[in-house]
Amino acid sequence: MKILVCISKTPDTTAKIAFTDNNTKFAEAGVQWIINPYDEWYALVRAIELKEANPAITIHLLHVGGTDSEPIIRKALALGGDEAIRVNADPTDSYFVAAQIAEVVRSGGYDLVLTGKETIDYNNGAIGGMVAELLDFPYVALATGLNVEGSTATVKREIEGGEETVEVSLPVVVGCQKGMAEARIPNMRGIMAARTKPLKVTEPVAAEPLTLVAEFGMPPAKAGVKLLSADNVEELVRLLHEEARVI
Amino acid sequence: MSVLIFIDHTSGMIKKASREAISYGAQLAAQLGTTAEGVLLGNVAEDLSALGQHGVQKVYHLQHTNLDHFDAQVYTKVLAQVADQTGAQVLVFSNNTSGKALAPALSVRLKAGLVSGAVSLPDTSNGFVVKKNVFSGKAFANVAVTTERKVIALNVNAFTITTGTGTAEVASLNVDVPAPKTRVISKDKSSGKVTLSEAEVVVSAGRGLKGPENWGIVEELATALDAALACSRPVADAHWRPHSEHVGQTGVAIAPNLYVAAGISGAIQHLAGVNRSKVIVVINKDPEAPFFKAADYGIVGDVFEILPKFTEAVKKVKGVA
Ligand SMILES: Cc1cc2nc3c(=O)[nH]c(=O)nc-3n(C[C@H](O)[C@H](O)[C@H](O)COP(=O)(O)OP(=O)(O)OC[C@H]3O[C@@H](n4cnc5c(N)ncnc54)[C@H](O)[C@@H]3O)c2cc1C
Numbered sequence: 001m002k003i004l005v006c007i008s009k010t011p012d013t014t015a016k017i018a019f020t021d022n023n024t025k026f027a028e029a030g031v032q033w034i035i036n037p038y039d040e041w042y043a044l045v046r047a048i049e050l051k052e053a054n055p056a057i058t059i060h061l062l063h064v065g066g067t068d069s070e071p072i073i074r075k076a077l078a079l080g081g082d083e084a085i086r087v088n089a090d091p092t093d094s095y096f097v098a099a100q101i102a103e104v105v106r107s108g109g110y111d112l113v114l115t116g117k118e119t120i121d122y123n124n125g126a127i128g129g130m131v132a133e134l135l136d137f138p139y140v141a142l143a144t145g146l147n148v149e150g151s152t153a154t155v156k157r158e159i160e161g162g163e164e165t166v167e168v169s170l171p172v173v174v175g176c177q178k179g180m181a182e183a184r185i186p187n188m189r190g191i192m193a194a195r196t197k198p199l200k201v202t203e204p205v206a207a208e209p210l211t212l213v214a215e216f217g218m219p220p221a222k223a224g225v226k227l228l229s230a231d232n233v234e235e236l237v238r239l240l241h242e243e244a245r246v247i
Numbered sequence: 248m249s250v251l252i253f254i255d256h257t258s259g260m261i262k263k264a265s266r267e268a269i270s271y272g273a274q275l276a277a278q279l280g281t282t283a284e285g286v287l288l289g290n291v292a293e294d295l296s297a298l299g300q301h302g303v304q305k306v307y308h309l310q311h312t313n314l315d316h317f318d319a320q321v322y323t324k325v326l327a328q329v330a331d332q333t334g335a336q337v338l339v340f341s342n343n344t345s346g347k348a349l350a351p352a353l354s355v356r357l358k359a360g361l362v363s364g365a366v367s368l369p370d371t372s373n374g375f376v377v378k379k380n381v382f383s384g385k386a387f388a389n390v391a392v393t394t395e396r397k398v399i400a401l402n403v404n405a406f407t408i409t410t411g412t413g414t415a416e417v418a419s420l421n422v423d424v425p426a427p428k429t430r431v432i433s434k435d436k437s438s439g440k441v442t443l444s445e446a447e448v449v450v451s452a453g454r455g456l457k458g459p460e461n462w463g464i465v466e467e468l469a470t471a472l473d474a475a476l477a478c479s480r481p482v483a484d485a486h487w488r489p490h491s492e493h494v495g496q497t498g499v500a501i502a503p504n505l506y507v508a509a510g511i512s513g514a515i516q517h518l519a520g521v522n523r524s525k526v527i528v529v530i531n532k533d534p535e536a537p538f539f540k541a542a543d544y545g546i547v548g549d550v551f552e553i554l555p556k557f558t559e560a561v562k563k564v565k566g567v568a
Contacts, residue, residue: 013496013516017385037497094361095354117347120496120519122381122388124363129319129351138428139319141348144490154432158491159317159344160257160264160445162436168429175348178483178498179490210360214376214391219384219522225529225539230548236528237560239544244526246448246505247472247564 001056001148001170003047004110005081006101006131007063008036008091009072010121019216026121026216035072038116038177040079045181046146047114048080054148058082060108064091064100070199077194078186084197089204092212094122098130099207105135111170112153117142117177128175138172144179250276251335252285252303253326255345258436259292263408263445264341266301270409271401272339273302275368281336285415286329288314288322299413306415307333311424318427319348327356328422335396342400343444350400359396366405383496383519403444404502405523443492446475448505449524451494453479453517455510455531455550459487464554465509471561477501477521479511495520507557510550513538530554 011017012032020027035044044061051057061076061084063069073084087100105113113132118125125141132139144163145156153172156165156179186194228236240247252272255265269285276283285298285306295306307329313321326349330338338353340346342364354361362377366387370376374391377399381388443449450469456462469476476492483493494501496519506524510531511517518541521527529542530553539545546553 011382013519017382019386041497094351098351098355120383123379123383123500124351124361125347126351126354126361126363129348130355132320133323133352133355136320139348139352140429141319142344157344159434159436160262161440161442162434163491164431164435165433166429166431172428178493210354210358210394211362211390211392214389216381216386216388218386222541222543225542225545227539227545227547230546230553233546233553233556234560234563236544236546237557237564240505240526240528241564244505244543246526247561 001112002058002060002108002110003050003112003114004105004108005039005044005047005059005061006113006115006127007039007044007061007073007076008116008119009033009063009065009069010036010119013120023216024213033072035076036116036119038118040076041183042176042178042180043114043116044076044079044081045184046176049181050148051080060085060110062087062101062104064089064097066090073199074194075186077197077199078190079184080190082197084199086199086201087204088201093209094124094126094130095210096207098127098134100204101127101131102134103205104202105131112148113137113171113173115173115175117175125175128173132173135173138168139175140166140168140172141175143174143176146174146176146180248334248336249282249284250279250337250339251330251333252283252339253346253349254285254287254298254306255341255343256287256289256291259290261291261293261298262341262343264343264403266408267403267406268339268341268401269298269301269303271368271406273409275337275339278368278371279337284333284335286326288325290315295417296414299415300410302409302411302413303415306417307420308417309420309422313424313426316427316431317345318429319352321425321427322349323352323356324425325422326353329420330357332420332422337396338398340398340400342402346400350398354398357396357398358394359398360392360394361398361400362390362392363400365399365401380523383500384522385519402502404447441473441475443475443477443499444501446501446503448472448474449477449501449503450474450507450509451477451479451511451521452482452509452550453511454481461551462488464551464558468507468554468558468561471558471565471567474507479517508538509554511538512536513541
């Protein structure tokens with residue numbers, strides 16, 4: 001069985017959010033980059049766990065991005081996975097990225113395609129659903145658990161107010177989130193091994209973006225906190241009731 | 248040309264998030280000078296003509312055994328046919344669990360640019376530009392959709408439900424419904440509880456509660472406020488609370504009217520998922536806790552002392568004590 005794990009690159013969670021070029025570009029200067037947490041902690045680690053249980057599984061990592069992404073690809077390989085593919089292109093919009101991933105899946109014959117539920121920068125959560133549609137694969141979004149038995153995957157997914165378990169025959173695309181696995185830290189052996197794992201670079205296929213960011217902006221700042229003393233909880237509730245009108 | 252709104256339901260009831268989507272779609276249709284139509288797949292107990300009160304003129308109700316459970320692939324194929332037959336130009340979804348699976352697929356199938364996580368009506372004065380949250384609410388982006396058709400997934404709790412007097416015509420359509428490739432084998436749904444993502448009030452607690460055995464005072468406040476429960480990441484990681492309650496940049500992102508944070512420091516990753524809350528109340532014994540900078544109201548004090556008092560005061564105001 002072949003698993004493809006899609007890896008995105010995002011600014012570190014503590015990165016300063018600012019914009020340049022008339023608010024049309026994210027200010028990248030000085031920003032630390034990480035693997036998108038949902039891709040790393042859940043999609044990749046769950047794939048690794050499946051391979052630990054069944055060594056016949058092959059895991060490939062896929063990233064759409066420039067050469068400056070190679071450090072985070074190596075970091076992902078240090079956690080696990082047999083080889084990585086980088087589609088050498090600027091990820092312009094979700095549709096463009098999905099089109100690249102779908103092409104790799106088509107030519108690579110993967111049974112299971114894993115993505116994170118969303119990236120923590122654009123928060124689109126669109127890649128999984130788009131890839132599935134481009135390939136006419138079934139798609140399970142917001143998955144909190146995943147098992148594979150022969151040619152059937154059992155996926156637990158979030159629904160409003162609960163969870164649901166579905167069975168689906170492979171191939172399938174699964175969008176992963178918390179619950180699926182526990183985050184890991186790469187060990188020394190993994191880091192050494194990652195240096196020599198294959199990292200193939202392919203050129204993108206043509207795909208027209210469907211959207212573009214016209215402008216970024218920051219939300220208005222809060223007015224400041226109104227502090228109340230610990231023996232005046234009733235006053236707090238009165239303010240919430242009469243001033244803020246939320247109770 | 249029309250605006251088509253996907254109407255989602257659970258246990259036979261239309262989701263609140265879908266009423267927001269309908270209200271949004273109806274106002275968008277008015278803005279574009281066209282009609283707003285809804286589509287509902289599967290079985291519901293509600294009278295669909297009553298959805299006219301939120302501004303839809305027509306609701307297409309499609310029933311079929313293959314639509315009895317949610318399968319993204321089947322729903323996508325059916326919705327694409329509905330969009331084509333009705334000449335829909337803009338598709339509106341709630342950005343909830345179903346919308347997150349469907350909107351991207353419809354975007355591809357209809358070659359319609361997608362804005363997911365929209366927070367307001369589009370600016371159509373020059374093109375079609377929709378505001379959405381990015382960086383987990385730390386910033387926003389105005390996204391231009393460059394295609395003829397568009398798909399919008401509206402963030403939950405980002406748009407006020409409008410209720411008027413209209414009645415919608417309920418109609419059916421002839422579509423091809425393929426067999427699903429997924430099969431539901433079990434469902435585990437806590438009934439009666441307020442759903443976190445849709446909740447108007449959320450009570451959240453962090454490591455300051457010291458241990459899972461102390462959650463009683465948190466639950467009592469939540470009950471008094473008719474609120475959903477949430478927690479910080481370390482609380483879920485330590486299995487004090489279920490993962491589904493973890494809010495923040497790497498958990499659930501929420502935007503309630505009122506967010507009460509007890510014993511949570513307010514780390515940047517936590518704030519990122521809750522900063523769209525309209526009113527934030529922070530209870531923390533450390534006056535230097537970063538959360539106070541993001542709060543509207545705050546009390547510096549011990550959660551074990553404050554939370555029970557808070558509950559009592561709420562009961563008084565609500566007239567239940
Ligand atoms: C990549 C990444 C992603 C992350 N994503 C998330 C996320 O999505 N969500 C999230 O929540 N965190 C996230 N975190 C973790 C985050 O950085 C913080 O560690 C976490 O939010 C802290 O949780 P806490 O506030 O409950 O605990 P602490 O930081 O330990 O704070 C406990 C607070 O309780 C107060 N306190 C203690 N006792 C009392 C008392 N008796 N009465 C009143 N107050 C008391 C203390 O003063 C303190 O402020 C992430 C971290 C990383 C690195």
